[in-house]
Amino acid sequence: MNETTVGGMKFVLDLSQPLYEQVLAQVRSSIAKGEIALGEKIPSVREMAQGLKINPNTVMRAYQELERDQLTETRRGQGTFITTDSEKVRTIRYRLAEEAVDEFLAKLGSLGFTASEVAAILRSKGGEAR
Amino acid sequence: MNETTVGGMKFVLDLSQPLYEQVLAQVRSSIAKGEIALGEKIPSVREMAQGLKINPNTVMRAYQELERDQLTETRRGQGTFITTDSEKVRTIRYRLAEEAVDEFLAKLGSLGFTASEVAAILRSKGGEAR
DNA sequence: TAAGTGTATTATATCACTTAATACACATAG
DNA sequence: CTATGTGTATTAAGTGATATAATACACTTA
Secondary structure (H helix, E strand, O other), rough: OOOOEEEEEEEOOOOOOOHHHHHHHHHHHHHHOOOOOOOOOOEHHHHHHHHOOOOHHHHHHHHHHHHOOOOOOOOOOOEEEEEOOHHHHHHHHHHHHHHHHEEEHHHHHHOOOOOOHHHHHHHHHHHHHO | OOEEEEOOEEEEEEOOOOOHHHHHHHHHHHHHHOOOOOOEEEOOHHHHHHHOOOHHHHHHHHHHHHOOOOEEEOOOOOEEEOOOHHHHHHHHHHHHHHHHHHHHHHHHHHHOOOOOOOOOOOHHHHHHOO
């Protein structure tokens, strides 16, 4: 596993997905899990780019999407900071969860599984989400 | 909704995903749900391409993946037919379901949801998968 | 003033996807 | 045998998203 740590956050990047989406998802995950404190500064665009060995523009793209979701606030000349509003984090977290659920149910629905079948499958694997 | 019907199967294509994947998924869905009978012939590559207004090569790509999964058998000069082996269909159906479950649990796990939380969310929306 | 922030711009390269145009091998109806 | 309809292969071209590179500018702080 090609694992890198930048600013206290772990990153695993591959080529199966756009890099900016992976960076976005993994920073967001750190925020959602509370692995990074509210109000805390995250690495600068250039730092992150160097640490991950990718282009600053690619990091920028991820950072801008974080700000669009109001998970971060950027202060010109200072850096990018996690929001101090815990309600924002909660909201985004549940929004993303709901999207995942909808997509999941749609996919299983298209395969002809009923709700109770889905529940049964999940019960047999449910131990995996901590 | 840009809906088209070809060979008794409904198709909705958009630009959010590769066309060949959408065709693949929607034919597969028809098979999994039993909307199309085992052994039945599906539209020829050219027919399907014309009906969906896409390139024959794109349809080919979808059809070849169906055959690789052994959901179809192709007979040169005759056409493409749904497998007569119901066990094959069952197998693929569960494989796809399992993949979807794993992906889903991984995603919610990365958002810091526990198994019981996932179960709770699903219970509140479970009515949607038939 | 210098160094470190976010941000914008322009250019280039690469890759997946899609289309287009042909051509070939095979099966079947006439 | 011929015509038509199958799957299949090949080559070429175009498009769009992604990523990199190089540079510049506005702002903050030590």
